[in-house]
Amino acid sequence: MGTSNQSQAHLSSRRDFVRLAGGAAAALGSAPALVSAETAAAPTTHPGEDYYEKLGVPKIINAAGTYTALTAACMPPVVLAAVQQAALHPVRLHDLQTKAGEYVAKRLRCEGAVITSGASGAISIATAACMQHANNIRFLDMPQAIDGKKNQVIVQRAHRYGYDHAMFLCGARVTEVVTRDDYKRACAAGQGIMTNFFNAAEEEDGLAGTAQIGREEWLRVAHEHGIPCHLDAAADMPPISNLWKYTGMGFDLVSFSGGKGMRGPQNAGLLLGKKHLTDLAAQNNNPGDGVGRGMKVAKEQIVGMVAAVDWVLSHTEESMQGDYQKRVDVVTHAVKGIPSVRTETVVPKIANHVPHLLIRFDPAVTGVTTAQIVTALRSGQPSIELNPNTGHPPNQGIPSDANTLVVGVWMLQPGEDAIVGRRIRAALTKQV
Numbered sequence: 051m052g053t054s055n056q057s058q059a060h061l062s063s064r065r066d067f068v069r070l071a072g073g074a075a076a077a078l079g080s081a082p083a084l085v086s087a088e089t090a091a092a093p094t095t096h097p098g099e100d101y102y103e104k105l106g107v108p109k110i111i112n113a114a115g116t117y118t119a120l121t122a123a124c125m126p127p128v129v130l131a132a133v134q135q136a137a138l139h140p141v142r143l144h145d146l147q148t149k150a151g152e153y154v155a156k157r158l159r160c161e162g163a164v165i166t167s168g169a170s171g172a173i174s175i176a177t178a179a180c181m182q183h184a185n186n187i188r189f190l191d192m193p194q195a196i197d198g199k200k201n202q203v204i205v206q207r208a209h210r211y212g213y214d215h216a217m218f219l220c221g222a223r224v225t226e227v228v229t230r231d232d233y234k235r236a237c238a239a240g241q242g243i244m245t246n247f248f249n250a251a252e253e254e255d256g257l258a259g260t261a262q263i264g265r266e267e268w269l270r271v272a273h274e275h276g277i278p279c280h281l282d283a284a285a286d287m288p289p290i291s292n293l294w295k296y297t298g299m300g301f302d303l304v305s306f307s308g309g310k311g312m313r314g315p316q317n318a319g320l321l322l323g324k325k326h327l328t329d330l331a332a333q334n335n336n337p338g339d340g341v342g343r344g345m346k347v348a349k350e351q352i353v354g355m356v357a358a359v360d361w362v363l364s365h366t367e368e369s370m371q372g373d374y375q376k377r378v379d380v381v382t383h384a385v386k387g388i389p390s391v392r393t394e395t396v397v398p399k400i401a402n403h404v405p406h407l408l409i410r411f412d413p414a415v416t417g418v419t420t421a422q423i424v425t426a427l428r429s430g431q432p433s434i435e436l437n438p439n440t441g442h443p444p445n446q447g448i449p450s451d452a453n454t455l456v457v458g459v460w461m462l463q464p465g466e467d468a469i470v471g472r473r474i475r476a477a478l479t480k481q482v
């Protein structure tokens with residue numbers, strides 16, 4: 051649970067925050083050379099310049115979700131305010147990383163933690179750590195001096211994905227397995243440095259898709275051969291308890307994205323797990339010259355990530371779900387009575403575990419297609435992005451189809467639910 055200070059800040063009005071942010075912005079922008087702490091703290095009403103406006107970048111309504119290309123989440127005011135404070139003072143980066151890691155490990159009930167540039171960055175330095183661990187090499191040896199060394203990451207075919215590239219950076223390669231026998235053989239082959247498990251590829255209550263091996267068995271077999279297991283849980287908070295569930299289950303390393311459900315900076319993430327491995331991962335993280343050097347995590351991201359952890363832990367599982375169901379109800383109400391329209395709320399079991407609204411309709415009745423609605427929403431003012439599962443076959447726990455709009459409500463700002471409802475109604479009834 052958060053301290054009373056945090057909850058107070060969490061509840062503080064937007065105006066208070068703008069004033070605080072303005073103070074920092076003014077201090078950074080207008081002071082000639084050195085800024086004293088007093089100047090930095092002095093309140094001002096300067097709101098900061100709107101660079102989206104200045105650069106001509108359209109702001110959007112995010113009715114999609116925490117998608118990277120849509121800049122993922124917006125930070126809560128209490129997190130932004132902490133970033134603002136941190137931005138005013140230099141520190142020793144190593145001190146900050148070390149203390150931040152210790153603090154997060156304690157709060158998230160694991161042995162060690164590293165603040166990374168994101169989940170993808172976490173996967174890169176996790177792999178590098180395991181490569182070092184398996185081969186007893188220095189972090190500067192990767193990837194150029196690993197010929198003849200162990201370099202295989204063992205992965206189920208159903209768990210292969212775009213983030214495999216994050217593992218390749220240090221010179222690792224993938225051994226793909228399908229059956230239990232494949233897996234046992236791959237572990238026994240003696241080339242494995244790590245296994246990778248894509249958390250959202252498996253349901254909590256059983257195997258999904260074509261994967262044949264569940265978490266418990268996966269861990270047991272790898273550990274029999276002394277191979278550490280990494281779990282990618284990037285988008286899998288909420289529920290909050292996932293932040294310690296998988297390390298508690300025995301995964302040696304677990305990655306989370308900082309800028310998705312955790313609502314920290316978009317370029318931040320967490321690598322949690324066994325201390326001997328997170329320590330190696332930290333060597334590979336910036337500011338060292340290892341594979342993580344280009345994945346710089348600045349003081350603003352480190353502090354923002356730690357503050358986001360505090361923000362998440364200031365919630366209960368219920369309060370973490372916010373007023374998402376109310377927003378779904380607002381949009382549902384707005385499209386009521388349109389011929390052929392049926393609505394439904396779904397909560398994906400793993401990843402993006404929050405209410406999503408499905409709006410099903412018959413284009414033969416409405417006279418508009420899914421593609422036309424998506425275009426109308428995108429080209430209108432303000433531009434609205436629906437969830438990318440709109441018009442797609444079932445995917446990521448969302449049972450959509452060609453004639454289904456998917457509204458992700460959790461990244462909407464206050465009042466945007468009504469706008470989205472109105473605009474979808476207009477699109478479905480050809481009022482645009």
Ligand SMILES: *Cc1c(COP(=O)(O)O)cnc(C)c1O
Binds near residue numbers: 318319
């Ligand atoms: C988003 C995501 C990532 C990458 O996270 P970043 O924080 O953007 O680097 C990795 N794996 C999965 C499964 C994701 O959903």
